[in-house]
Amino acid sequence: MLNVKEVSQRYPGSKQYALQDITLTVGSGEFVFLVGQSGAGKSTLLRLLFREYLPSSGLITYRGRNLARFNGRELLNYRRKIGMVFQDFRLLKQKTVFENVAFALEVVGHSPQAVRKAVPEALAQVGLLDRRHAFPAELSGGEQQRVGIARAMVRKPQLILADEPTGNVDPDTALQLMELFAAINKTGTTIVIATHASDMVDRLRQRVVQLERGRVVRDDKRGGYVGEL
Amino acid sequence: MLNVKEVSQRYPGSKQYALQDITLTVGSGEFVFLVGQSGAGKSTLLRLLFREYLPSSGLITYRGRNLARFNGRELLNYRRKIGMVFQDFRLLKQKTVFENVAFALEVVGHSPQAVRKAVPEALAQVGLLDRRHAFPAELSGGEQQRVGIARAMVRKPQLILADEPTGNVDPDTALQLMELFAAINKTGTTIVIATHASDMVDRLRQRVVQLERGRVVRDDKRGGYVGEL
Amino acid sequence: MNFNSLRYSLRQGIVSLRRNTILALVTTTMVAISLGVLGGFMLLSANVRHVVRTIESNVEIAVFAAMDADVTALYSQLSTLQSVREVILVPRDEGLRELGLALGDAELFQVFTPQNNPLPDVFRVRVRAAAEVSSAAEAIRGMPGVDTVDYGEEIVAQLLAITRWASSLFVATSALLGFGAIFLVIAIIRLSVMARQEEIGVMKYLGASNGFIRLPFFLEGTVMGLLGALLASLVLWLLYDALSASVQNMALPLLLTPVTGIALLGPIFGGILILGTAVGAFGSLLAIRRYLHDH
Amino acid sequence: MNFNSLRYSLRQGIVSLRRNTILALVTTTMVAISLGVLGGFMLLSANVRHVVRTIESNVEIAVFAAMDADVTALYSQLSTLQSVREVILVPRDEGLRELGLALGDAELFQVFTPQNNPLPDVFRVRVRAAAEVSSAAEAIRGMPGVDTVDYGEEIVAQLLAITRWASSLFVATSALLGFGAIFLVIAIIRLSVMARQEEIGVMKYLGASNGFIRLPFFLEGTVMGLLGALLASLVLWLLYDALSASVQNMALPLLLTPVTGIALLGPIFGGILILGTAVGAFGSLLAIRRYLHDH
């Protein structure tokens, strides 16, 4: 589904490479953990897959099509197929929890009826149905994070890219969320999760890609989290 | 040092109590982990200790003085004694890493020489000395979080309140940071950390206060993280 | 952009106006102030033009008939001139009386009788516009029975100069004020868009089309522009009405009658409304443009 | 607030102006535009007042001497009147010549000789201000040797009415524009503060005193206000200079000479500079006030 070939990324104004010569294939329906130290380049890779920007060099293709070649319309359609969970949540402050999740549907032109049906389902899955009228500023950190997850899932996308989706929740909730991702993955959705949650990675036993200083240093089919701990 | 007595907090417009009837004492030089599910009230408690706002009811005292009675000047002096790590970092987007940390000193009128000496030390402690000229938007999530920690520590405060300070870093880095907090604690600084990092809590074996739906359900002298996992 | 999106945008524009009330109020007031100043200036300019035109059409050509002229023939000949608006005959006896009055002592002039009256018959001719005075005077000079033709050549030349000068000043200042107003409104809208930059970014990440992102801002800008223009028109109209009433009450000389006709004021107030709405609409489009084309 | 903090604030104000260049430019331009409009209006008003005053002081009282009057005595008596600015004697012979010229045909008047000249000696008296005309006329009427006193009573009354009306209009409009400008600038600064609300919050959490938070905004606001005022003054001055030169080139009638003296323009340009700086300084203080007193 996703093909990353010899991709390097150096941010403008920076001397060092955030990613260096990455080559990686993510098959349709796969579940991939992206692990690595803080600053290893996980978010950068996810952002490149999301086509937030283009890599400094190398090629990324989605179902054989070069992301760099997308025109405005194609980029739009591509992003509409993806559910992205941002490391910094990126909720709209001016909208309530419900509106934030609904927004993902409204943006692509779903009908109000469809919205009224799908949004509560998604909120229930992350355990936030009773907070639906709150604004982001009125939520705890973990609750905000879960709104971001609900927003990514509500469109039932073909691909979910999640950046540290459980950094602000307790281990129990994190496990529930990971199991939710696993369940969605079972329905055929491809999932890539950048995470530091070593115990989750160890528990789920899925493919693990480890980055170190911008390079892939490990790619295990059913790996665990390998660290000093 | 800090005395919390029968404190309840209900946010305006909310039906439920975020904190209910909390009574707690934090002694000078103590190291306290605040644990509990997402939405249990950890951040709320830290915000009350920081006097971000006053509790709906109950009494909080610092060295015997009622936080609610502070006038402008006293509040200022109180906050200057505290190093706060925010769950959402709260870095100044317009300032570089160096400037963000330096700001904590400049605000209280330190001289440029003192700033030039203390800031690089603090940045080195969190491993960010080489990123000092970057702006927050140019940092990874974990790097931003560490800037927040450096900013809290640079003033060598009497009290550090840290809200989920390792949610965005890998376990190795998290351990380093926790050991840093422990080292600072050894010098006499009181430390209260709200966290979901169960393995860190289990490793450090410090006092653990567990919240559940706004109530204290456990307070162990040398406890571990108790959860389903 | 389907029907759901359209409906969504409409609702969103309203919600956003309600949630960003302060910002919306500030923008609306700014639009109102800048359009108000522009409109006030245009009203002033309309009035000055009106006064100048009144003066212009009051410029008189004095036509002194020869002593032996056929006064009636000359009268009808003068009246048929294209550019002439009015011809008044001042017979020589009447002229003598007027002269006496003008000099402040009518009695002194009783030494003159119709027989030794030194004055000729005089026609006072008024033309339609100052620009036509000199050609009309030229034409009259050639008529039979005309002795002398006299008009304030200098004054007419100066009036023409003033008119030309004032109208270019007015056009220039109006343009300046207009651009100022447009720039101001766009700047304000840009600030309000800047404050919502993050929101726009999130919309793009969620796959919103440019049109979808643009529409609520466009509606908001249009509404703010229109409201501002309405406010400006209302205040301006009330002020102008009060002012012109006070001018008329003072019974100032004819020259200072204010313009009140709908034909003259209509375009100004209409222009304010159109300008305000257009600036709001296009200003908002312009303001978000660069947030849309990043990637 | 110690020396380190002060130095920090100064540096910070500059850094902030540099990093928020667009916002700073917008604010500065807004200040410039609003002050420019205000200043332009005040220049206009100064000129109108100047014209009115010129007209006023040109109002003439025609004093017709009695046929047997002692003209020299009357002349010196008129000249000693407090309110009188100028006295011109038009001897009866001269008067006759002028009349002939005025009527367009001097030859006709050769029927008059110094012996049968029906005109009296006339004094043209000019007073200092329109308001003094009627009292002066009254005083003159009582002087020995005066036959008739005549002046444009109606015109003087109207001029006075216009003057009074125009000055209240000018004061009102200036006040309105001034308030508009102040409101505008404060609104803009408030927007710029709103955009940095988060920053202010963080400063408070770090234990910054209100003075410390305020100072950079204050400096920024002052600099923006001053720069805007300078810009407005510069543009206004260039425009005004060009305009008044063009007016003078056109050799318009004396009435339209523009005001150019430093004594008259100084207060206007000085006022703009002071107003701009004050509005920038206090506007910024006002704008952050409510972000400081939350908790």
Ligand SMILES: Nc1ncnc2c1ncn2[C@@H]1O[C@H](COP(=O)(O)OP(=O)(O)OP(=O)(O)O)[C@@H](O)[C@H]1O
């Ligand atoms: N916009 C940017 N400009 C310059 N450098 C950047 C930018 N964004 C990231 N970097 C740098 O690139 C490197 C990789 O960043 P990235 O965000 O991909 O790390 P990460 O693996 O997600 O880390 P974390 O686990 O802390 O979130 C880091 O050193 C970071 O400082």
Ligand SMILES: Nc1ncnc2c1ncn2[C@@H]1O[C@H](COP(=O)(O)OP(=O)(O)OP(=O)(O)O)[C@@H](O)[C@H]1O
């Ligand atoms: N400003 C607010 N207004 C209304 N409700 C709030 C507000 N802030 C927090 N809450 C609610 O209060 C409860 C406790 O929030 P708090 O942020 O203290 O939780 P927490 O223990 O820090 O959770 P997390 O681990 O997810 O950060 C939550 O249910 C939250 O939704």
Ligand SMILES: [Mg+2]
């Ligand atoms: Mg990251």
Ligand SMILES: [Mg+2]
């Ligand atoms: Mg929290």
